[in-house]
Amino acid sequence: MASSLTSNDFQEGVDGEDAGRGLVSDENALQKHVAFFDRNNDGIIYPWETFQGFRAIGAGYLLSFISAFLINLGLSRKTRPGKTFSLETLMLGVEVKNIHMAKHGSDSGVYDSKGRFVSWKFEEIFAKFARTHSDALTSHELKAMLKANREPKDYRGWVASWTEWITLYNLCKDKEGLLKKETIRGVYDGSLFQQMEREKLATAGKKKE
Numbered sequence: 257m258a259s260s261l262t263s264n265d266f267q268e269g270v271d272g273e274d275a276g277r278g279l280v281s282d283e284n285a286l287q288k289h290v291a292f293f294d295r296n297n298d299g300i301i302y303p304w305e306t307f308q309g310f311r312a313i314g315a316g317y318l319l320s321f322i323s324a325f326l327i328n329l330g331l332s333r334k335t336r337p338g339k340t341f342s343l344e345t346l347m348l349g350v351e352v353k354n355i356h357m358a359k360h361g362s363d364s365g366v367y368d369s370k371g372r373f374v375s376w377k378f379e380e381i382f383a384k385f386a387r388t389h390s391d392a393l394t395s396h397e398l399k400a401m402l403k404a405n406r407e408p409k410d411y412r413g414w415v416a417s418w419t420e421w422i423t424l425y426n427l428c429k430d431k432e433g434l435l436k437k438e439t440i441r442g443v444y445d446g447s448l449f450q451q452m453e454r455e456k457l458a459t460a461g462k463k464k465e
Contacts, residue, residue, distance in 0.1 A: 285445055286371030290355050292449040300349040303328040313452040315427065323423070330416070334358035362406050362413030366444055373444055382437060392434035398425055428452075 293301045293309035303324045310320035328348040335354040339345050350358070356371035365377045381393075385401045388394050393401070398421055406414050428439050428448070442448030 284356070284371045285373035286355050286359070286367045287352050288446040289367075289444060290350070290446070291352055292446050292453075294352055299352050301328070301352065302347055302349050306350075309449070312456065313427065313449055314456050319423070326419075331355070331358040360413045360416045361410040362417050364401070364405060364417075378441065378444065381440070386437075389434060391437040392430075393440075394435075395425065395429075395433060398422075398435060 290301065291297075293306050295305040295308050306324035306327055307320045310323050311317070315323070328350055331350045332345070332348040333339075335351040335358050336345070336349065337354075337357065356367070356369065359367060359369065359371070364381055366374055366381070368374050381401060382390060384404070385397045386393055387397060402414075402418055402421060405417060424440075424443060425435050428443075429435050439448060442451065
């Protein structure tokens with residue numbers, strides 16, 4: 257049975273005297289989300305690192321290649337404002353510290369404009385759309401959420417959100433076709449990627465034995 261909480265319940269804590277209570281203010285959650293793909297920890301994510309990151313979590317070669325190209329192409333200029341055209345800019349690096357500048361529209365709102373995690377917006381996803389199970393989304397419910405989040409004529413945002421969530425669903429759904437709440441939470445703070453990489457390495461190790 258889906259949660260009976262409403263968006264107004266979650267709005268408490270961000271309005272008035274409680275403003276900011278739902279935010280992780282001591283660390284930028286969006287930076288943590290993308291830091292996994294900064295494979296050499298230099299603060300810049302290049303396409304080959306994005307490719308390596310996708311491969312590390314179990315994505316196929318084609319999906320990893322396409323994702324690396326499109327993600328870096330779409331985010332590089334936004335995270336490196338003021339950079340003049342040069343060989344360096346052609347390498348499509350994405351600066352982790354400026355990742356909030358590449359935040360697109362038509363999203364869930366779980367990251368605020370500074371890249372901080374907004375807990376009540378995260379809970380709102382399940383309050384509004386988790387109708388079959390209170391702690392998971394079905395494919396149909398996920399698509400309903402994406403449709404509800406669309407901003408008028410924000411076609412790039414529509415495509416970006418659809419691509420992100422459908423990729424997540426295909427990689428992380430369970431045997432029953434459910435995208436669990438704890439899985440989604442792990443995506444927002446970046447911990448899921450590390451877990452997926454460890455599981456893949458463990459599986460590969462067992463095959464070698």
